[in-house]
Amino acid sequence: MTVRRGPTVRRRRLASELRRLRERSEMTIEEVGERLAWSAAKVSRIETARVGIAAADLTRMLDLYGLDPDKRAGLQSLARTARTRGWWDAYAESLPSDYATYIQLESDASFIRGYSGMIMHGLLQTEGYAREITRSGLMGLASPVETERRVEVRMTRQNLLLREENPLRFWSVIDEAALTRRVGSAAVMREQYAKLLEFADRDNVTIQVLPAVNGAHPATAGSFAIVEFREPYDPDVVYVETMTSSLYVESDAEVYQYSLAFDHLRAMALGPDESKELIAGLIKEVG
Template sequence: MELSARRQPPTVRLRRLAAELRGLRTGAGLTREEVSEQTGINPATLYRIETAKVRPQRRTLMAMLDTYGVTDEDKRSELIALSRQAAQLGWLQAYESELPELYTTYISFEAEARSVRNYESLFIPGLLQTEGYAREVIKAGLPLATEDDIRARVEARLQRQESLRKKDPIRLWAILDEAVLLRQVGGGEIMAEQLQALVVSAAQPHITLQVIPFTSGAHAGMPGSFVVMDFPDPADPALVYIDSMAGDLFLEREADVRRFAMTFEHLQATALDPSSSIKAIEAQIHKIKEKGGAG
């Protein structure tokens, strides 16, 4: 019994389906090897299903439910619907071969999030980057990338921002270290445009911006940037995402999520209030223009 060969980034619904199927198997007292013997599904394939690496075809899912003794029609229909809804974002398919696997995973989760809490120590958050700023940070971060690679990443980053413009937009709370404002990525003109875009974005009711000034001294965010994502359905636990030179990392253990959520609360208390933060951003725009960095 085979799966669709196409691997997809794990969406929120695919993650929930995987958790449900793991629970049903363990509840039935079966190992993956035993399920494989009874269904003909390869143990490696079962592992990939249970870790949200792939979405099972309908006949594969039905065989698993039969083996686990799931006879309740409402439960079966719920899981079948969950599998059907677990497909990735349509627009993301065009970039599958050009974007790293973990980045497409992040995009899939972000698109389904109810709220995103993002602390950044070095960059403007991706959801708020202008095209010019995005191009410069991507070029700098990937010095060996081709122009096509850069173009694909810029396009994907801008497409992500549709989550802020849809009918029921993501609620974004972004906290920036002051260093993010002072580093002139791409020069004065690009940076002034980017900072002005931040001011405009922060005027929207679903976006909150705060800045941690240098005068605050040492703070809880100094070890590095992170994102905490919450989802609309209580059945979907929150996720923490960390992007570093060592690689991308997703954390979903309750203790880890709670630790980063508390860190974010500390940063909220340390940062300037939203109104003062916008004034700090506008002051930096003024300094750039005074120096002749922007028209």
């Protein structure tokens, strides 16, 4: 699939909420189809996000589920924007569909909490650091042009943190191993450390360092990001990236487990001020 998968993230979130509303109403897919004079297959396709839903059909479903009028605006807005194209569509040929899906989630988020175990989170990377990481990750299988386009995408994503109106709130726990791993030249690392300190001074960004001496912790399995949205109908999503694909965790119980793990991580990590002191010290130490 191409990057156009991105806008279907909103459709997936709408579908998830419609499924929750049906289950709360204790109705089966067949019962909904019968009440609305639809086929059960149509209801199933809507709930699995295989198809979109017309405004009139959405109204009928919400009427059937008895959703209060004052709670409908968000879902109706989500339905209207389900096919909206994002800035990332311009990079369709350079982005894996899983990555494009995450960018869509990230662009709609109000708060992201994440743990970075091996490298800096993409939202915190400098251009030089991002270029080195991208080259290494692609293992020489991509052209220089594609590498640069991916770096450009990563830099564009940072506008979420820097915009003046409603900037994204971001809380990053960075493993000391990610900080001390040399990526590129000493100059690249000095620039990256300085960038972290710039971000750490922003009101919407919190950075903590998890010292290696603190030993085992709940995220030894790897990095993750918990994505929260502004609207109450939007459930949190956990994003876990692997070498060849990405995993989206949406089960309430599993999302809670990741949230609990993050709470343990931030409790084990240095405080924000201590973390800034450590990062400032690394600028002096890097050769």
